[in-house]
Amino acid sequence: MDWRRWFSRSGAQLDPELRARIRASFDLAAGDEEHFPSTIDPRIYHVKLIRRHLGALAGRRVLDVGCGKGRFARILHDEEPAAKICGLDLSVEMLRYAPAGVGVCAGSMTELPFADSTFDAAYATESLEHAVEIAKAVAEICRVVKPGGRIAIIDKNARARGRLETPAWERWFGRRELASLLKRHCRQVETHDISYWEDVPPDGLFLAWLAVK
Numbered sequence: 001m002d003w004r005r006w007f008s009r010s011g012a013q014l015d016p017e018l019r020a021r022i023r024a025s026f027d028l029a030a031g032d033e034e035h036f037p038s039t040i041d042p043r044i045y046h047v048k049l050i051r052r053h054l055g056a057l058a059g060r061r062v063l064d065v066g067c068g069k070g071r072f073a074r075i076l077h078d079e080e081p082a083a084k085i086c087g088l089d090l091s092v093e094m095l096r097y098a099p100a101g102v103g104v105c106a107g108s109m110t111e112l113p114f115a116d117s118t119f120d121a122a123y124a125t126e127s128l129e130h131a132v133e134i135a136k137a138v139a140e141i142c143r144v145v146k147p148g149g150r151i152a153i154i155d156k157n158a159r160a161r162g163r164l165e166t167p168a169w170e171r172w173f174g175r176r177e178l179a180s181l182l183k184r185h186c187r188q189v190e191t192h193d194i195s196y197w198e199d200v201p202p203d204g205l206f207l208a209w210l211a212v213k
């Protein structure tokens, strides 16, 4: 299939049919616990890094953008029960697995159904890469976070492209590419090469962007 037909000529606008296709694909994938697990080991560095960057969360509002089954939100909720965590995802089937105590919201990160500055912090793990309209999604995530709020994004590195099989719409990012999108809205942005384990050198697959709005 020529997937380019799903995009407008400018490449920036998304055909609503493609969003529906992406949603249907994740709705279907929700039953695949092996590849889309609903839990994650809290010792994994991705989790620790988000926890460290977001800081203390008691009484704070946190948005998990493209939360899937809420494996990250589950840990945040367990470790910080007084945090008000909301998971947003395109796929209602994924959201069915979200843990009790975590609020859920179906929608697209490119049009977040929240007022400006609703959240103290937001994070997105392996989800922005599916948003297609990347600049729009980054602007939306930043819009709903308060000034001074923290944002963490973990996605795959464009340099490692080809290492895994991916759907046609999935984008992997260069360090500077996503950093410059975040810098449009955030006063501080850092990028780190990361691996699953803190004491294992990164193999180039994952990057983390840590921002302060």
Ligand SMILES: C[S@@+](CC[C@H](N)C(=O)[O-])C[C@H]1O[C@@H](n2cnc3c(N)ncnc32)[C@H](O)[C@@H]1O
Pocket: 022, 023, 026, 065, 066, 067, 068, 069, 070, 071, 072, 088, 089, 090, 091, 094, 107, 108, 109, 110, 124, 125, 126, 127, 128, 130, 131
């Ligand atoms: C690979 S899963 C990652 C899920 C979760 N963040 C995790 O790490 O377990 C990608 C998720 O992004 C969601 N997604 C894709 N496009 C989205 C969009 N435009 N807005 C919100 N969620 C989206 C999918 O439905 C899916 O649940």
